[in-house]
Amino acid sequence: xxxxxxxxxxxxxxxxxxxxxxxxxxxxxxxxxxxxxxxxxxxxxxxxxxxxxxxxxxxxxxxxxxxxxxxxxxxxxxxxxxxxxxxxxxxxxxxxxxxxxxxxxxxxxxxxxxxxxxxxxxxxxxxxxxxxxxxxxxxxxxxxxxxxxxxxxxxxxxxxxxxxxxxxxxxxxxxxxxxxxxxxxxxxxxxxxxxxxxxxxxxxxxxxxxxxxxxxxxxxxxxxxxxxxxxxxxxxxxxxxxxxxxxxxxxxxxxxxxxxxxxxxxxxxxxxxxxxxxxxxxxxxxxxxxxxxxxxxxxxxxxxxxxxxxxxxxxxxxxxxxxxxxxxxxxxxxxxxxxxxxxxxxxxxxxxxxxxxxx
Amino acid sequence: xxxxxxxxxxxxxxxxxxxxxxxxxxxxxxxxxxxxxxxxxxxxxxxxxxxxxxxxxxxxxxxxxxxxxxxxxxxxxxxxxxxxxxxxxxxxxxxxxxxxxxxxxxxxxxxxxxxxxxxxxxxxxxxxxxxxxxxxxxxxxxxxxxxxxxxxxxxxxxxxxxxxxxxxxxxxxxxxxxxxxxxxxxxxxxxxxxxxxxxxxxxxxxxxxxxxxxxxxxxxxxxxxxxxxxxxxxxxxxxxxxxxxxxxxxxxxxxxxxxxxxxxxxxxxxxxxxxxxxxxxxxxxxxxxxxxxxxxxxxxxxxxxxxxxxxxxxxxxxxxxxxxxxxxxxxxxxxxxxxxxxxxxxxxxxxxxxxxxxx
Numbered sequence: 001x002x003x004x005x006x007x008x009x010x011x012x013x014x015x016x017x018x019x020x021x022x023x024x025x026x027x028x029x030x031x032x033x034x035x036x037x038x039x040x041x042x043x044x045x046x047x048x049x050x051x052x053x054x055x056x057x058x059x060x061x062x063x064x065x066x067x068x069x070x071x072x073x074x075x076x077x078x079x080x081x082x083x084x085x086x087x088x089x090x091x092x093x094x095x096x097x098x099x100x101x102x103x104x105x106x107x108x109x110x111x112x113x114x115x116x117x118x119x120x121x122x123x124x125x126x127x128x129x130x131x132x133x134x135x136x137x138x139x140x141x142x143x144x145x146x147x148x149x150x151x152x153x154x155x156x157x158x159x160x161x162x163x164x165x166x167x168x169x170x171x172x173x174x175x176x177x178x179x180x181x182x183x184x185x186x187x188x189x190x191x192x193x194x195x196x197x198x199x200x201x202x203x204x205x206x207x208x209x210x211x212x213x214x215x216x217x218x219x220x221x222x223x224x225x226x227x228x229x230x231x232x233x234x235x236x237x238x239x240x241x242x243x244x245x246x247x248x249x250x251x252x253x254x255x256x257x258x259x260x261x262x263x264x265x266x267x268x269x270x271x272x273x274x275x276x277x278x279x280x281x282x283x284x285x286x287x288x289x290x291x292x293x294x295x296x297x298x299x300x301x302x303x304x305x306x307x308x309x310x311x312x313x314x315x316x317x318x319x320x321x322x323x324x325x326x327x328x329x330x331x332x333x334x335x336x337x338x339x340x341x342x343x344x345x346x347x348x349x350x351x352x353x354x355x356x357x358x359x
Numbered sequence: 360x361x362x363x364x365x366x367x368x369x370x371x372x373x374x375x376x377x378x379x380x381x382x383x384x385x386x387x388x389x390x391x392x393x394x395x396x397x398x399x400x401x402x403x404x405x406x407x408x409x410x411x412x413x414x415x416x417x418x419x420x421x422x423x424x425x426x427x428x429x430x431x432x433x434x435x436x437x438x439x440x441x442x443x444x445x446x447x448x449x450x451x452x453x454x455x456x457x458x459x460x461x462x463x464x465x466x467x468x469x470x471x472x473x474x475x476x477x478x479x480x481x482x483x484x485x486x487x488x489x490x491x492x493x494x495x496x497x498x499x500x501x502x503x504x505x506x507x508x509x510x511x512x513x514x515x516x517x518x519x520x521x522x523x524x525x526x527x528x529x530x531x532x533x534x535x536x537x538x539x540x541x542x543x544x545x546x547x548x549x550x551x552x553x554x555x556x557x558x559x560x561x562x563x564x565x566x567x568x569x570x571x572x573x574x575x576x577x578x579x580x581x582x583x584x585x586x587x588x589x590x591x592x593x594x595x596x597x598x599x600x601x602x603x604x605x606x607x608x609x610x611x612x613x614x615x616x617x618x619x620x621x622x623x624x625x626x627x628x629x630x631x632x633x634x635x636x637x638x639x640x641x642x643x644x645x646x647x648x649x650x651x652x653x654x655x656x657x658x659x660x661x662x663x664x665x666x667x668x669x670x671x672x673x674x675x676x677x678x679x680x681x682x683x684x685x686x687x688x689x690x691x692x693x694x695x696x697x698x699x700x701x702x703x704x705x706x707x708x709x710x711x712x713x714x715x716x717x718x
Contacts, residue, residue, distance in 0.1 A: 040556065058644040059556045062685075078664055104466040104477060105459035118463060167533045174526045179558070184539065197399065197418045199538070285417040305437055326421075 008035050009045075009052050009070050012126070023048035023093040024119075025084070025110070027102045030294045031123035033221060037067045044084055045071070050091040055084055081106055085113050099123070121299065128291055128299040129314040134222060135338065138292070138316055139348065141178075141224035142336060145217035146351050148172035149228065152213075157359055158205050158232055162187040165213070166200035173217050182223040182296040186214035193229070193329040196286055196322060207359075208234025210244075210329035216296055223296045225318050226349055227334030231357045240331070243280065243323045244355045247331045250274040250321040251353070254288055254302075255337055258345025260313055264306025271321040272304065280323045289318040292336060315339045316348070367394050368404075368411050368429050371485070382407030382452040383478075384443070384469070386461045389653045390482035392580060396426045403443055404430070409450040414443055440465055444472050458482070480658065487650055487658040488673040493581060494697065497651070497675055498707065500537075500583035501695060504576035505710050507531035508587065511572075516718055517564050517591055521546040524572070525559035532576050541582040541655040545573035552588070552688040555645055555681060566718075567593025569603075569688035575655055582655045584677050585708055586693030590716045599690070602639065602682045603714045606690045609633040609680040610712070613647055613661075614696055617704025619672055623665025630680040631663065639682045648677040651695060674698045675707070 012024075012035070026045040032038055032054075035045055040060040046053045052071035056064045057080060064073045076083035088096065096110055100118040110116055130138065152169045166185040173181055188198035190209040198212075205211060214227040229247075231240055254271035268288040275284045287303030293316060300309050302317055320334030336348040371383075371394070385404040391397055391413075394404055399419040405412045411430035415423045416439060423432045435442035447455065455469055459477040469475055489497065511528045525544040532540055547557035549568040557571075564570060573586040588606075590599055613630035627647040634643045646662030652675060659668050661676055679693030695707040 039558075062554050063556070098463070100462070100464035100467070102463050103459070104457070104461050104463050105479065107463040107466075108459070108477075118467075120464065167530075170533065171526075171530050174529065180543065195421050197422070199398075 007070075008126070009047055012123070013047060013052075020049060021092065021094045022097070023050070023088065023091075023095070024097040024122075025088075026099060026123060027106065028099055028123070030298075031099070031127070033294055034123060034127050036070055038064055039067060039221060040064065042080065044080070046084070046088065047071075048091065048093055050093055053087070055080070055087070081109050085110060089113065124299050127293055129312055130293060130316050130338070131314065134293065135314075135316070137220040137222040138224065138336070138338075140219040141217045141222055142226070142348055142350075144173060144176035144178055144219060145215060145224045145226055146349070148176050148217065149213070149215065149226075149351065153230075153358075156205065156211060156213075156230060158207055158209075161202050161204050162189055162192070162200040163202055165205075169213070169215050173215070176217065177219065178217045180218050180221075182216035182218055182225070185216075186212065186227075188212045188330070189232075190329060191327055193331075194324040194326050196324055196330065196332070205232060206234070207232055208237060208240075210240055210331060212330055212332055214332065214334065221294055223292055223294075224336060224349075225292050225296055225334065226336065226351070227320055227322075227332045228351060228353075229331045229333060229355075231355055233357050233359050237357075240329060241355060243283075243325065244331045244333075246275060246278040246280060247321050247323055247333050248353055248355075249278075250284075251319055251333045251335065254319045254321065255335065255345050255347060258311065258319075258337055258339060260311050260339060260343035262311055264300050264302045264309040264311070265304055267302045267311070267319075268304050268306065271319065275321060275323060283323045283325055284321060285324070286322065289320055289334075289337075291315065291317045311339050313339050313341050313343060366429075367485070368406055371482070372406060372411075379408060380451065380453045381456070382409070382447065382450075382454070383456040383481075384447075385458060385482060386465065387458055387482070389657075390458070390486070392653055393482060393486050395429060397423055398426060398580065399423065401439065403439070405443070405447065406430075407450065407452050409452055412446070414439070414446070440468050444469060448472065483658050486652055488671055489652060489675050489697070490673065493652065494673075494675070496579040496581040497583065497695070497697075499578040500576045500581050501585070501707055501709075503532060503535035503537055503578060504574060504583045504585055505708070507535050507537075507576065508572070508574065508585075508710065512589075512717075515564065515570060515572075515589060517566055517568075520561050520563050521548055521551070521559040522561055524564075528572070528574050532574070535576065536578065537576045539577050539580075541575035541577055541584070544575075545571065545586075547571045547689070548591075549688060550686060552690075553683040553685050555683055555689065555691070564591060565593070566591055567596060567599075569599055569690060571689060571691055573691065573693065580653055582651055582653070583695060584651050584655055584693065585695065585710070586679055586681075586691045587710060587712075588690045588692060588714075590714055592716050592718050596716075599688060600714060602642075602684065603690045603692075605634060605637040605639060606680050606682050606692050607712055607714075608637075609643075610678055610692045610694065613678045613680065614694065614704050614706060617670065617678075617696055617698060619670050619698060619702035621670055623659050623661045623668040623670070624663055626661045626670070626678075627663050627665065630678065634680060634682060639684075642682045642684055643680060644683070645681065648679055648693075648696075650674065650676045670698050672698050672700050672702060
């Protein structure tokens with residue numbers, strides 16, 4: 001349940017030009033959850049001068065009655081979009097704004113009946129600024145994530161498989177209260193740690209391995225996303241320690257740079273410039289970070305292309321520079337940061353960041 | 360990894376009219392997995408007279424090299440769709456077929472540069488017929504699911520919460536080898552069992568409760584989907600036993616009806632008619648079944664509206680009638696069925712279906 005979702009429809013309406021016949025049809029499920037509190041897998045939200053209506057199907061009759069308080073719930077007959085089109089017709093609405101993330105087939109159907117235009121990121125932009133209720137949920141998701149990691153760390157040792165660690169992590173995340181694990185936990189060791197999106201394999205951890213663990217928790221629909229990299233004691237660790245220190249410095253440079261009014265690209269450049277000047281620029285191939293909320297990847301994006309996005313108080317995002325050297329291994333250190341009321345970056349994650357060499 | 364995906368691009372090309380300048384751009388990730396074996400979260404597949412190309416980004420460089428053998432892999436620069444559009448331009452292709460499930464914003468971008476048309480379910484239709492390799496993976500997914508259920512059943516008793524049972528199930532599914540749990544396990548007891556899509560709550564199981572457990576496993580990307588309903592001993596169980604028997608009979612009627620050439624609607628009618636004639640028609644509000652494969656809900660759909668879909672050998676789907684009585688509880692019995700080479704329905708699930716009254 002999203003707290004305060006009751007006011008969000010009103011805010012959106014107040015901020016939009018009101019014209020007779022105009023309506024906004026929201027189809028992105030995470031946007032619907034944000035606007036109404038509905039957590040099911042099928043729905044659409046119509047916001048219009050002729051009233052606000054949430055559509056879902058038979059399966060969610062009881063659930064939608066419990067969750068959706070800010071507008072009327074309508075249970076559709078079969079053929080969901082056909083039902084909605086007829087419903088809009090009866091309301092004498094003729095100009096429909098759609099999200100540009102809608103599937104083409106649904107866009108095509110609606111546009112046969114009405115004058116259609118599309119919008120980009122209208123609700124996503126609202127979602128990128130978190131209110132106090134949302135920050136509380138994200139903080140609890142982070143607490144669950146950190147508690148699970150602390151418990152699983154004792155289990156990480158030479159001879160155990162990546163898959164076993166990932167399974168243990170997901171058990172702990174559930175035990176901590178996470179209902180929906182936001183993404184499959186990444187555990188990548190040795191050479192495999194050089195794959196930024198490796199999936200846990202049957203590979204056993206070995207001495208000298210870098211071990212990248214990237215995991216998320218959830219609370220009330222809001223996610224956390226963190227990465228820590230451990231080092232297992234062994235031979236020839238100098239270069240691994242060197243790249244760890246470079247990544248840690250880049251993480252710190254980017255975090256300290258965070259300030260309202262700066263662009264995502266400027267924050268990205270703080271991390272990227274730091275790694276580049278250490279001589280490892282070509283080994284950092286992904287963006288520096290991304291927003292986290294009802295989606296685990298959402299606005300704001302902290303990357304070289306984010307030249308138009310300026311930071312505002314209430315934005316929550318990751319800072320996650322990394323260096324990935326084929327054949328040697330990789331390091332990523334990912335924290336979550338919120339832009340505070342004072343306009344600076346506050347780290348939300350509390351786990352230590354210094355390199356831990358285990359065993 | 361999908362076995363045999365190497366031949367699928369060739370089959371699709373052989374079955375399509377070849378015209379100079381024509382290309383098919385596949386953007387649905389499950390369709391891409393089916394066609395190429397790629398399991399990551401970003402990609403597009405271009406099939407054309409000028410060659411076949413799989414596009415992904417930096418994060419999946421190593422993974423795509425391992426997984427995609429049937430066409431050339433191209434790692435895109437930033438702005439994924441912009442890169443693909445330029446690439447297509449250089450190949451002198453001008454007529455692009457898109458899937459109608461593509462997001463409108465991507466459709467709009469591509470259609471600015473090329474003559475675009477859309478197709479419905481082109482790859483989905485191929486996917487609805489499983490080959491021997493795919494059936495093996497689905498059978499293993501079912502084995503994992505059944506083994507997990509058998510183990511968790513001993514844990515189901517009065518006083519334990521729905522959530523604890525669901526967590527235990529997901530632990531067992533992982534231990535059995537499931538990498539990606541296809542959907543959140545449903546455990547719904549007592550009155551909550553009347554909600555077909557209830558999520559596990561902190562409600563404790565009580566004497567006399569019907570307990571619906573709906574869970575899935577996975578193997579090599581292929582899913583299973585099953586439901587069993589248990590009854591906890593207590594008072595006043597007659598009506599609960601009665602609806603169980605009616606649902607079981609409906610399940611059996613539909614399964615025995617399965618035959619190549621019949622429509623999904625005819626199979627649905629066998630289950631629905633059976634429940635209707637017992638006087639409970641209004642309490643069975645969802646379709647009788649759905650295909651299962653790389654998606655947990657895919658073609659063929661077994662519902663009243665599936666009047667155009669005819670069954671073919673190799674199709675795999677669920678039969679899952681249910682009766683849901685508000686205030687009393689619900690029963691659903693869900694099996695997986697394959698249309699055999701002889702053209703009849705073979706049950707793939709092996710767990711007993713008779714009502715088990717526990718404790």
